[in-house]
Amino acid sequence: MHRLPRQARGSRTPVAALRLRLRQRPPDYERDDIWPDYPAPALLPEGDGARAVLGIYGFWPKFLQPERRSEAGKKLQPFSTHNSRAEEASVKRLYAPAWRGGHRCLLPASYVVEPEWSTGKNVWHRCGLTGWEPFAVAGLWKRYETPQGPVTGLTMLTGNADSHAVMRHMHRPNEEKRSVIILREQAWDEWLHTTNVEAARSLLQLLPADEMQAEPVPGTTRSLI
Numbered sequence: 001m002h003r004l005p006r007q008a009r010g011s012r013t014p015v016a017a018l019r020l021r022l023r024q025r026p027p028d029y030e031r032d033d034i035w036p037d038y039p040a041p042a043l044l045p046e047g048d049g050a051r052a053v054l055g056i057y058g059f060w061p062k063f064l065q066p067e068r069r070s071e072a073g074k075k076l077q078p079f080s081t082h083n084s085r086a087e088e089a090s091v092k093r094l095y096a097p098a099w100r101g102g103h104r105c106l107l108p109a110s111y112v113v114e115p116e117w118s119t120g121k122n123v124w125h126r127c128g129l130t131g132w133e134p135f136a137v138a139g140l141w142k143r144y145e146t147p148q149g150p151v152t153g154l155t156m157l158t159g160n161a162d163s164h165a166v167m168r169h170m171h172r173p174n175e176e177k178r179s180v181i182i183l184r185e186q187a188w189d190e191w192l193h194t195t196n197v198e199a200a201r202s203l204l205q206l207l208p209a210d211e212m213q214a215e216p217v218p219g220t221t222r223s224l225i
Contacts, residue, residue, distance in 0.1 A: 034109075036082035037062045042154050043106040044141060045192040050106070055152030057107075058082045059142055060094060064151065086157040086181055086204040089140065090197070095155070098140045104191055104200060106136040107156055112180055113217060114170035127166065127214040129182070129207075138181045138191060138204060156180045157204060165209035182207045 034040045040057035043050040062078040069075055081094065089095045097103075111128030129135050137156045144151045158178045161167035167179035183191055187203045194200050 036080065040154055041108065042139060042141065042152070043108070043136070043192070044152075045102075045104070048193065050192055053152055055141060055154040057154055059084060059098075059140060059153045059155035061144075061151060061153050064144055064146070064153075081153070081155055083158050083178070083180070084140065084155045085178075086138070086159050089157060090201070095140055098142050099197065102195060102197075102200075103141050105139045105141045105154065106183070106188060106192065107139045107154060108134060108136055110134050112137075114167075114214075115172075116170055116214070116216075117172050118169060124217040125170065125214045126217050127170065127179075127212065130211055130213050132213075135182045136185075136188060138183050159204060159206050161206060164206055166212045166214050167206070167209075169214070179206055181205070182212075 034057050037056060037058040039054055041052055042055050044053050059081040060079060061081075065078045067075065068078070079094075084092070084095055089099045109128070110132060111126040113124055113126050115122045116125045117123075139154055139156050141155075142153045144153060157180070159181050161170070161177040161179040164177065164179060168177045170179075171177060181204050183203060184207070191200060191203055
């Protein structure tokens with residue numbers, strides 16, 4: 001789950017104005033909290049600028065996945081695709097075509113919510129930039145044609161956070177630590193528009209811990225992810 005920056009409206013913008021667009025959303029979109037497989041705004045490249053679109057926070061939305069069953073006939077859970085490993089994006093069958101095709105996007109957020117287990121039980125934490133400034137997460141997108149119209153699937157790219165002073169505290173002690181990849185403002189243009197996939201790959205680095213903060217989510221009593 002992640003939370004959007006405040007304020008809405010707008011359609012297209014030059015990349016030089018993307019910082020303002022982080023506070024804008026597609027028309028008629030009023031939600032603040034974004035949940036997996038629910039509608040989510042993103043910035044997609046358009047010419048030398050970008051357009052805000054309303055997609056689904058899941059690269060392969062669960063409602064578009066065919067039903068799967070085990071050999072014993074038990075119904076299997078759909079694949080979860082709202083987050084994807086940056087180091088595997090170029091080789092995983094699901095994501096590789098988007099990676100090679102330059103289908104990169106920016107997903108705006110004020111913070112992301114992660115489970116923290118240092119006390120032995122989960123305490124949900126919000127994690128973001130120092131001062132809770134809005135930011136953009138590196139993502140990939142895919143367009144699906146459905147009988148009800150086109151659907152844009154979205155995923156946030158993540159990196160290993162085992163050595164990250166903030167994000168290494170999230171998730172269970174025996175789990176690999178992962179973090180969404182927050183892009184610096186000066187990298188947004190290149191991320192959206194470069195045709196050099198290796199240049200894009202070089203941008204996929206975790207933000208230094210001294211530029212981030214985390215704190216418990218007040219009053220959280222139910223799962224947010």
